[in-house]
Each structure stands twice: as structure tokens, then as C-alpha cells.
Amino acid sequence: MIKRMTALVLAGSLVLSLAACGQKEPAAAANGQASTSAASGEGAGAAAAADKPKYADLFSQSVFLGDSITEGLSYHELLDEANVQAGAGKTAEFALASNDVEELAARKPQHVFIQLGSDDILWPTDDPKAYSLKFYGQLIDQIRSKLPDAQITILTVTPVTAEAEKEEPRYRNIADYNGGLKELAAKKQTAFTDLSPIFAGHPNLHDADGIHFNAEYYSLLLDFLKDQV
DSSP states (O other): OHHHHHHHHHHHHHHIIIIISSSOSOHHHHTTSOOTTOTTHHHHHHHHHHTHHHHHHHTTTEEEEESHHHHHHHHTTSSOGGGEEEOTTOOHHHHHHTTHHHHHHHHOOSEEEEEOOTTGGGOSSSOHHHHHHHHHHHHHHHHHHHOTTSEEEEEOOOOOOHHHHHHSGGGGGHHHHHHHHHHHHHHHTOEEEOOGGGGTTOOOOBOTTSSSBOHHHHHHHHHHHGGGO
């Protein structure tokens, strides 16, 4: 029975990753490092790579847990893979099912940044928000039990472009989902960071798919979070 449940979870993960997320991986990889939203994307990538030593030092005791959006931190070489625990199609439920907490605990971070939800809101159920946040809460509880002294910060789900929202209307629920994350953070007494200020005055951060981001975004993200570590 356990093997069957595991197989179902893995199969569900694959279906969500391929169908709901359109094979979510850093869009630059899928598009040959092509970003139609930023003409200077290649230059920004080089600048980001040059800044890696600074960010690697600042976040040396941190781990970012998330999906393919978070995965961009290591893909664009802003942080080492040891500081990024992420994968395409990752949801709070899948993080629990795949024992991500055990792997996270083995890294012994002082700070844990969680950014999940861009896949959770696409879950094919009547109330994806309630369904997801139930597992999100369990994930936080497990992390706290394994890493009682670590600071946990919930990061909001990042926005998509109007074109991406038109193609996938469920992305219209991002703001509502982020409201749920804020309430969850208060309930679980974790830190909560709204990432929306990053996008004020920076309209060209998305990659070609309108969901993922170019290297410039990740530099802005780490600059935005650096005071928290």
C-alpha cells in the first residue's frame, strides 16, 4: 500500500510538472538563455555571476526551499546548489512526500526561505488554496521540529505577466494565495516577506514564458533579502 501511495504521489508530481506547469524549469534553459523581456539579459547574467561571491557569503547559512522559480538562484549562479533546495513542479505536499525536510535538516541552515505556491495554486481540486496551505503548515511544523533554532521566512508567490495569466487563468489567484500565506505566517509565527516591491520600477524581469525570471531578478531578490540574514 505504501509503495502504491508513493507511486501515485510521484506520478502526480510528474503530471503537475508537465501539464499544469508547462514543464516548469528555468525558462532560460528551455529557451537557450533567450529572454524577450530583457534586451540586456546576457549582460545581466554575467553581472549576476560576478556578484556570486558576495551573495554566496551573505547567504552561506541559508537554504532556499521552493519550486522552479527558486531553482533560478542556482541556475543563474547567484548561489551554490547547497543553498538552494528546489525543483520543477514542487509543492508543499510533494516536499513532505519526498522527505525534503530531512535533506534540509542535514544542511543545518540558520535561515530557511520557503517559496512555494506557484504550482500549488494550479492543483486540480475545488479549493487549491485551502488544500495547499494545509500541507504548507505541516511543512513548517516539520522544519521547526528538525531545525528549532532556524529562522523560517515565507516568501510570496511571484507575479506572472498578463500574457501568462491569460494563458493560465488560475494565476489570477496569486494575490489571494499570498494573502493566505500571510495569515499562515502569523499563525505559525514565522517571518513573512512580500516580494512585490521588487517589481515596482522593474517591469522587465520575466523570461520569455512570463512566469520565470532572468538573472537580474535574482540579484534584486537577494539584495532585497540580505538584511534578513
